[in-house]
Amino acid sequence: MAPDRRKMIVEAATKSFSLFGYKATTMDQVAKLANVGKGTIYTFFKNKEELFEEIISSIVKEMIVEADAAIQPNLPFTENVHRALYRLLEFRSQHQLMIKLVQEEAEMGTLAVSEMLQHVENEIVVYLKQKIELAITKGAIPPANTEITSYLLLKMYIALVSDWERNHAPLSSEQIADIMKVFLLQGLPR
């Protein structure tokens, strides 16, 4: 049984990135963890950053699967927006690697990490945008600038799920659903 070296490398790198962050993970470290010569890594990946990209890409795919699983076609569109977005941010706040990367960005501002987190955010916006466009063609919601709307929706959830916690006690899923219902369903005024 020939071991799948590529897979071992990806697994070792994921573990190390999760434990020590991107910067503090050395390629020697990954090679050793993967039981592989360092040169072997470079037969599969052009460089450290490309290895990182591959790992982030598959995490994004995981996130999309999670979000899709949260959606229930019989529920109203706005309810599903909430369920999907909440699941996405929950994933981000529970996934070891994501936690570590957010921490590394805050503490050391590693460029490659900032870019990657930005990339993840973009992917989420694209995902949302598709859902919104689908809802518009189905007539569930009126036409709007889907790019800005998706962007704003994500920012609203990040504000409630992550930013709020910097200075206040965390909000429960229900609290977030309640406040978002105001904006998603009827707007402020009575």
Add this chain to the structure above:
Amino acid sequence: MAPDRRKMIVEAATKSFSLFGYKATTMDQVAKLANVGKGTIYTFFKNKEELFEEIISSIVKEMIVEADAAIQPNLPFTENVHRALYRLLEFRSQHQLMIKLVQEEAEMGTLAVSEMLQHVENEIVVYLKQKIELAITKGAIPPANTEITSYLLLKMYIALVSDWERNHAPLSSEQIADIMKVFLLQGLPR
């Protein structure tokens, strides 16, 4: 005519903070600019940070005046929310000192600057909260958690006015008003 030393110090410090940022402004610099001995500064202010606080405080007061001026009692509440918030963020994005401080926070993460910007944000939330509470007692909008609502409103505007510009062309006041109208007035679904 005895010169008002306190005022000269505050003006010199404001100018220097605006030009070079907080960290790069030295007390010797401020003293020289203010035509004052360094010791004199310390007869009016306990330390550099307190001098900074005084300047930020008066800027916050200016901002509140600006926001209030944007409000027109005959317009609907949500329209005024937009006008006040837009004016506040416009102020922030046009005021030399604010621009410099935001830049300094991003580039060097100066602690005192982060704290001060956080403080400004809090002041805005408090201001908004008061307006919302007033609107609730007047029956213009239904009761809600005013703290979270104000916070979320501010974050939405920051997202549209500042964050969006990091990766896209700036949005016009009208575009922002349009997208906010969706969330403030009717909600997503038709």
Add this chain to the structure above:
DNA sequence: TTTTGACTAATTTAGTTTTTCGGTCAATTA
């Protein structure tokens, strides 16, 4: 053909010295 790890150039870190700066206070001024 695939894998490897010693090797290299470039970057980062650690250690040291020098400079700068916030804040004080004895001397000076008004």
Add this chain to the structure above:
DNA sequence: TAATTGACCGAAAAACTAAATTAGTCAAAA
């Protein structure tokens, strides 16, 4: 006498240097 000043101090930051680390390469080994 009260207000003002700037030389002075310790602490903190910057500049500099030497040493160590590390991403990526490639000739040799498997």
